[in-house]
Amino acid sequence: MSVIEDSEKHSCCSSVFACVFLTFCYVASLYVWGSKLNRDHPSVIKRRFFSVTCIMLLAPFYTNYFLYEETLSRGDLLEQLGIRTSGLFAASIVPLFLTVILFLGPLTMHFLSGTWKLYAEPLYWISSWQDLMWVRNHFMAPLSEEWVFRACMIPLLLQCLKPMSAVFMGPLLFGIAHFHHMFERMKTGFNLQTALMISSFQFTYTSLFGAYSAYLFVRTGHLVAPLLAHMFCNHMGFPNFGEVTQYPPMHRVLIICSFLLGFSLWCMLLSPLTDPDIYDNRLHWET
Template identity: 30%
Template sequence: MEESEGRLSKLVAVIACIAMTLFYVSILYAPTLILRLPPPQSYENFMIRRFICAAVWSVASVIFCAFVLPITGGEASYSFGVYGIRSDHFAPVTEELVFRACMIPLLLCGGFKAYNVIFLCPTFFSLAHLNHMMEIYSRHNYSLLKASLVVGLQLGYTVIFGSYASFLFIRTGWWSIC
């Protein structure tokens, strides 16, 4: 894995990833808190609303990254390839798109070493799941300790899986835009 010298500062890359993490979680609550829509009446409606919100932020993240990343390839296939969207394999969706396809190029172009990125992106991804602790605590009436243990387990396996998936994403070589 050849390392990129980067054209973004590390600070800009990290700030962009933190902002994407916060907005990804925040948009899930936007219909109720910002748009003042009533809470969904069924679990199915709840999941549809979440899917729509995640899809909206995923598209917004790609657009955001297109402005921040130094993508200089003129062809659309090259630009999509930066995000891991290629015709020769399945494209990542929502969380994969935001937390891997957008964040990995940002951090690599920010000058981070690939081995740091392999653990940093999944950390952002796992931290985005902290909101589940309050949902489990309040909605399911779990104790704070039990909610912490459930979410802690989730954070652990998202970091492990995310590290492996980030390693695979970096190994494709499409991140070498900087």
């Protein structure tokens, strides 16, 4: 092995290790208080907001330390983190629209059940922002996770991996980071087998979503693209396919067709609607 190859291998290992350590710090920040209260207790939520915010503030400096001069020569730190104005409008609209298409089935269910009318009620939004659990699930969790796992990690991985490799490797850490919920489930009464089964399922779909989110980040070069998609997905939740049977026969057909149409359109539009040229992205994606 040549000196250059050995140096590249070492630098790649340091980038990957930096991401692993940042994952550890993010999860550890949730437990630094050592509280025995449930994760949904207001005091626990507030403390975790504070500790995660601290990690968010420190993470960019940590990332900057591990970024190569060659990487920064292609774009400064803010650009590497997906904070830029060029292509911002498109990045705020198009990826979210793409994600909405993917959820065409659940959205059809919301329409048929009348749930969508709730969103037109001002009191719904006022009460939601007063609910700490809602703020955590819909705002703080997506913001902190996208900032740490996408904005601060993906640039490090791209230093030694091809874009698509980084897209699939980074989300594994994102999925693993959600395994800490297993211990919280056990504290609430779940046995080990059940808690592990639920967490394994959560690991699977969070890793898949993480890959989609990382793909949006790399293709658009904007943090806002995966952030808004993440917020929308957290709001919708994982599709409840069993709920389809509760609708009348004709509605079931419509819902099933909506699921199939939404997924088909999403597959067809994924690449063209995330074309880096739309977002003036010359930073992360190799054309």
